[in-house]
Amino acid sequence: MHTSLKQALQNGQTLLACNFYNLETLQGVLQAAAEMQRPIILQLTASSIEYMGLQTAVNMARTAIKEAGAQAWLHLDHAASPELVLRCLEAGFDSVMIDASDRPFEENLAVTQKVVAMARPFGALVEAELGYVAKLGQSTEKTGFTEPHEAAQFVEQSGVDLLAVAIGSAHGFYKQTPRLDIERLKAIRQATPAALVLHGSSGIPVEQIRAAINAGIQKINLATEIKNIFMQTLKKTLKTTDEIDLRKVFPAARQEVTQLVKNKMEALDL
Ligand code: 13P
Ligand code: ZN
Numbered sequence: 499m500h501t502s503l504k505q506a507l508q509n510g511q512t513l514l515a516c517n518f519y520n521l522e523t524l525q526g527v528l529q530a531a532a533e534m535q536r537p538i539i540l541q542l543t544a545s546s547i548e549y550m551g552l553q554t555a556v557n558m559a560r561t562a563i564k565e566a567g568a569q570a571w572l573h574l575d576h577a578a579s580p581e582l583v584l585r586c587l588e589a590g591f592d593s594v595m596i597d598a599s600d601r602p603f604e605e606n607l608a609v610t611q612k613v614v615a616m617a618r619p620f621g622a623l624v625e626a627e628l629g630y631v632a633k634l635g636q637s638t639e640k641t642g643f644t645e646p647h648e649a650a651q652f653v654e655q656s657g658v659d660l661l662a663v664a665i666g667s668a669h670g671f672y673k674q675t676p677r678l679d680i681e682r683l684k685a686i687r688q689a690t691p692a693a694l695v696l697h698g699s700s701g702i703p704v705e706q707i708r709a710a711i712n713a714g715i716q717k718i719n720l721a722t723e724i725k726n727i728f729m730q731t732l733k734k735t736l737k738t739t740d741e742i743d744l745r746k747v748f749p750a751a752r753q754e755v756t757q758l759v760k761n762k763m764e765a766l767d768l
């Protein structure tokens with residue numbers, strides 16, 4: 499039976515949300531979900547959509563989900579514009595993220611309201627972000643943690659289903675071990691009914707992610723570690739072989755993606 503993402507979140511389920519970049523990373527992630535018999539979110543960024551083509555990526559994901567026998571939803575990660583959101587809604591995404599977190603509160607709110615209205619007829623959920631979660635290459639020194647009272651106002655006035663919070667995580671790997679502000683997270687949890695999202699999970703020690711889950715995080719975004727294990731494994735394989743049959747070269751990398759995601763699911767009890 500297919501549960502909606504909304505239902506899963508309302509049931510209090512915490513979900514791992516894994517980015518994919520090609521067929522192999524897609525299958526690697528889905529194999530983990532199938533073996534663990536755990537539901538999962540698959541995510542695409544604008545650059546992955548551009549790389550694969552929207553219809554190719556969506557059709558491939560839908561077919562791969564069925565073939566793997568996994569329960570998975572398809573999510574648009576970090577959309578910068580309502581135009582991309584609309585294309586993805588029309589392509590049947592289960593949820594979409596509009597990310598205007600780099601704009602002032604009122605502008606972020608206005609574009610998010612627009613996307614919520616846009617998504618409603620499609621029955622898709624909407625995620626937005628409030629506060630500064632450093633993107634790849636951006637300064638991790640700068641902070642702009644989510645304020646609980648602003649989160650409350652933002653969720654109430656925008657009607658978003660999911661809210662990405664800035665509590666000390668950043669995209670990509672970390673130079674220094676991050677320290678998540680769990681007390682702030684608890685206060686945000688108290689202040690708003692939206693499902694809370696942790697971005698930048700790659701490189702965060704498992705105990706801290708567990709603490710974040712206990713304090714109310716329901717969606718855990720994982721990207722860089724997937725890319726990294728795939729490419730590191732691929733490079734290692736290529737160093738030891740002259741094989742030109744790519745179907746013999748990719749499986750080891752795909753398998754390591756599966757192992758990574760299984761390990762995360764196990765360690766985080768997802
Ligand atoms: P990482 O690349 O740090 O895992 O962050 C992923 C993410 O937040 C995707 O939205
Ligand atoms: Zn993110």
Ligand code: NA
Nearest residue numbers: 668670698700
């Ligand atoms: Na990270």
